Amino acid sequence: MKTIAVIGGGITGITTAYALAKQGFNVTVIERHRYAGMETSFANGGQLSASNAEVWTHWSTLIKGMKWMLKNDAPLLINPTPTWHKLSWFGEFIASIPHYEKNTIETAKMAIAAREYLFSWAQDEGIDFDLKQKGILHIYRDKASFTHAGKVSKLLAKGGLERRAISPDEMRAIEPTLAGTYYGGYFTESDSTGDIHKFTHGLSLAIEKLGVKTLYEQSVEKITSDGKLVHITLDQAGRSHVASFDKVVICAGVASRQLADQLGDSVNIYPVKGYSITVNLIDVQSQAGAPTVSLLDDETKLVTSRLGIDRFRVAGTAEFNGFNKDIRADRIKPLIDWVERCFPNVGTRSVVPWAGLRPMMPNLMPKVGSGSKPNVFYNTGHGHLGWTLSAVTAQMVAQMMMPTEWEM
Template identity: 55%
Template sequence: MLEKVHKNHAFQRSVRMCHVVVIGSGITGVTSAYELAQLGYQVTVIDKHLFPAMETSFANGGQLSACNAEVWNQKSTVLKGIKWMSRKDAPLLLNPSFDLHKYAWLMEFLGNIKHYQSNTHETVRLALLARERLFSIAEQEGIDFNLEKKGILHFYHTEQDYAVATSVNNMLCDGGLERYAVTPEEMKSIEPTLTGEYYGGFYCPGDATGDIHKFTTGLAKATEKYGVKYLFGMEVVDVQHHSKGVTIQYRASMENMQGGAAAFEELQADAVVVCGGVGSYELANKLGDRVNVYPVKGYSITVQLDDERSIKGAPWVSLLDESAKIVTSRLGENRFRVAGTAEFNGYNRDIRSDRIQPLIDWVNKNFDISTEHSVPWAGLRPMMPNMMPVVRRGKRERVFYNTGHGHLGWTLSAATAVMISQEVASHHPV
């Protein structure tokens, strides 16, 4: 069971330990490494960057949000994307240029509309389990990541939006979530910095916020005491599967090259777990699997609260403005994270000023905060067409996947890490 607390048997065995290689050191990779180490596996993590959590796990919205478990598989989502194509500041932006992967993904997305309710319920279940496990890990390992257990407040500006949200709320609560309606007056008592006019809202008291980068780097450091090794600045070139194990071929990445061509190196293991984010699509193809991850770009700003007025004016309760599709998180006394938008534009990682400006404008409109010092960021969410993470064994006996978490990697990873570690254990016991 997911609630089971793992015991580390790493030093209780005199025989050779089963060696598992994890590809990727974002939130899913590091949590997977942690859970595998707790079960007694020898674990090596490979990442092309020089440090953990340098891509999608670097500066997301910060919400540990079971209340955002609703999957996006509705016709209205695609219709909004088409409607907003001409608006550069639209919450959802779909680049219409032809790309076979993108349009095949969209067709598969539409094909999963029939699973909208069941997938939402399953996501709620995973999110609640993940929330409990993450809190437990953070306490056990002493990780400081600006955790705030103040809940998440969604607010709505119109009666129409609120009516739609009410039906969604009923579905989320049917899935086991504690979330209830609040009046505009109650909203302002929950978060006194709110100054706008609202029709109504919903509050999820059990949800939380935290700095995903600080948690991931802190957990990576903690895993080292359980014997986890990291190969940073190394890019996986190939994975060869054979009867007695896997051979991972890698070389220095562009970040790690000192000039000239990098030599190939090899690493032997009993199994491999792919936690490669948007890179999982290509890796899976090499391994004979179809993991239809598509990159959906999101943007954030981190507002530095440098003066007393801004420190007092920034909310501590996490917010979601449903009309703007913008979320907020307070990361300690001096940082305020604001994130939003979904952009279907391939593997483009450019930070566009016309996508950042709406976030800054939203802060200026809603709070008495100076946005003079705001750090922009963009990351690619690894999203599956059914909006569900891929947590399973591949076609080959020694290949496993924990990837495709989309916009809920921070929310779900603590659960899926336990699931994939148990899946590995069922096929390749320590």
């Protein structure tokens, strides 16, 4: 039986290992942390959002980025210090703008397909991840952004997603706790939310029951492929050893670019930092005052999810600042201020801040498929939709790796 290494124990790595194991492959997961889902899959916004499938490769994104460049609390913040990596990434980003509509439609299709796999896997394995299937409400404060949302809705519809325009009164009927004045909204009833870390952890236990070998607390020092075997030099507590496999799938998030370089492939992932806060709802008033329907605020680029009875997650912003995971107070404060403004009955006495690096490709599409070597595959670069797309891209990779007739 062919041996397959999956490098990375985040949501894409664990879902990939699960899909491969269900196909009968001999799988080993390599993860540098002690547990699965400890980096970007730890505390994201929680949305399983086909309605957020619009890719960012639009001229308006660049215009906003330049406008906000010197504003520390801006939703999109770009460090103006030039690096070759950043310049090459934005060059490819601009080159992808003509494909904005096609990629948005394709992303919507993948997001819809991903739901079926993820929900069925959770049911099969008995994973409780605070799933809430109450839809996602996009909120808009002005006519221009609401009008743009209408254009996006037409693209999403081409991808098979139904979302409807609603009035401010309908918005309040859907989510009565929301305060403020709005021009209108769009509601996607089929979207949902859940705790990505709980799901990843639960699935990591499931893959072990399926026979997947897990090598935690082991870092990849070097990786090579001769087309027949993949040789991976691992560091475990300061000691190096080499493990060999027939094939490898790179699911290493922001580290994927470096591993791809060693394998002779170009995977131009940039680490785009996002922030989140988890508001602990420590009293009855806060629990009653927090929304149960997930929101996306277009103006501030913030998303929310209600995780169980006593947690409220708010996440968003995009920061182009290299491999920097510092949690900046000036980036966290706008999230807390937003909660206090939009949900005044929610207490913010107990707030846990977090930052993670989204692995983002310049065209905002995940890198899924083979590399230049026949035994090297990639499932990475999902950007802001890793949680949403993970199950379908895992299934895609598993199908790609099924042996052909001459290999059997």
